[in-house]
Amino acid sequence: MDTHDHKPETNASGFIAPTSNAVEPEFELSTVPGHENAAPIPEEAAIADSAPIDPKPKKSRTPFQESLRRFRRDKRAMISLIVILCIVVIAILGPFIYHHIGGLYKQQLGTHIIGPDVYHTYDHQELDRAHEMPSPQYWLGTDGIGRDILARLMQGMLISIVLAVVVEIVDISLGITVGVLAGYYGGWIDQFLARLADLLFAFPGLLFIILVAGILGGWADDTLGAVPVIGAGGNARLLLISIVLAFTSWPLMARYVRGQTLQIKEQQYIEAARTSGTNDLTILTRHIVPNLFSIVMVASTLNIAGTIIGEAGISYLGLGVRPPGASIGLMISDASQSLSAYPWELLVPSLTLVIIVLSFSFIGDGLRDAFDPHSKD
Template sequence: METRDKNQDASPGMIAPDTTSPMQAEIAVETTGTGGTHPDLSKAKKSPTPFQDSLRRLRRDKRAMVSLGLLIFFILLPILGPPIYTHIGSTYNSTTHGAIGPEKYHDPFNQELDRQDEDPSGQYWMGTDGLGRDLLARLMQGMLISLVVAVIVEIINVLLGISVGILAGFYGKWIDQFLARFTDIMFAFPGLLFSILLAGIFGSSADQVFSKVPLIGANGNARLVLVSIALALVGWPFMARQVRGLTLQLREQQFVEAARTTGTSDLNIILRHIVPNLFSIVIVQVTLDLGTTIISEAGLSYLGLGVQAPGSSIGLMIYDASNLVDTHPWEVLMPSIVLTIIVLSFSFLGDGLRDAFDPRSKD
């Protein structure tokens, strides 16, 4: 009893005296082997890293994983779908174009005026619109446009948000004051209204400037550059504020102080110690912003300020079919359902990522 009490009273940082009898020691050696170490104890299980813990929490979130699966499907569909879809089907005798194959009648811009507003069929899997164009082909094209705009906007948001947030949080003083006031000014602009104003004023000029640029100006996509810039200008301040707050905490950590002590330059400290620790907050914010950007682009196209005819966008498809709700509801329901699923999936995945990388956010 006295020996056990003495061992319990020993401080954690000190080794307690060995009170084991020679007979007990001999039995222990025979039990554990010649080395005196049990084989199972020598293979200690490696503890998971914080990143692995976050991924495990994310995998347990069924809603987030279902959303991730849906997003992967809707990302791959507009990329891999058109090359496959344009090779499915047989030759068709069109009254407008003569004998044409699936690469022609499954083109999102091909018009068959004698086949307007058809129901889904073996040839047109989702039917046709008011101009006899393949709805599935146009939907895949519209999804691609929305995703491209969202990615461009988020790249600009990340670059501006991280740059401004790190400079303000790391250096502080007058740099922080200046950038904070500039960010507040950008916060004062209502995002969608500013985008509408910019697209409305410079939309016609953008059509003329970018109309002949390959990929950008073709098929009514000239205003996408303007829409992307407008959405990015009003989207980065929130990212910058989030990054600034975390940078203020990181710059006071011991590993940053140790790097300063060893003479590491500010640029190296930022790139090696600050930026990698911003991963969780940036990826969560980007995921949440993607849904907002997609619905904003669709709203601008619906108002006639985004993609122009004969181009294809989810918002433009909803607008073109809005007067056919009573007679052909399928034409407006499908793009609306796809837009809703994409936006909700980004929102649920963002919530799951936030809970996984920052469990305290649930409290």
């Protein structure tokens, strides 16, 4: 048998030439870029390949940012917030602007020539101009003794805002302090603070306010009436009412805070902080109190509406702001005496009070739905 024909052929340089039975790798020339038979690359893919890659991925929103986003989407709450901001601006800046609008005129019952800095004040009265309808001089008219209704209304809104702020500062301070201590430590501290809060809950708040205002009202007029800022213009009892309203409202805030604290202190990060040797003060100030922001904000917003109604009710009964001072409740009380003849004078302060209370209520509802979306279920 001749085996010479089966030997691979070699060339002069000594390399072995491949045989005809060798399997060649198969390439799809149409997939090789730049080849004359290559298929064209789609334009979308080319743009995607050439697009720059963002090295910084977008950060996910925090729970607080998500809550704010839900709150901004609540149209009713946002409209109410705008209304409250407008009321605050009008109450603070409105009197200064209103005192420069108008001209000089001579009083009918006197020889004095007065300007807008006098007749646009909340305590200036002219008996010959009582019960006037809205006019270029008095934009909302005058009341039963010739006082500017708009000037008194702006002063009344300012009184309501200041009172609400003072009450909420005391309410939040006492509520957070008592609620956090009771919920975190428990034991006899919880029992003592809980019984104290229950005692205040059992006593009617309005009755307590009337009792204190009736007993200490005269003392407040004599003692605080000489203070330029607090007692000037019949506002001597405002500080007394603020303290009483705050004293009767903080137990509800403390109850909310205590319940939330009981849930927070069982979280794993609190246990990890205790295990690492973190003291109680640091845990309370850095881990528990910041997480109470949502419930405190919702509760305080809803409480503002009750505070404004409470002040208006006390002033309506004659135990709050006294003449020549101005508050919404006092304006309603004065206008109710001539309701049948001049309903406009009662409609203006009453409608203002309704708008303020409803706006704060809608803001509170919006905050509650934003920070606790499961509350709708």
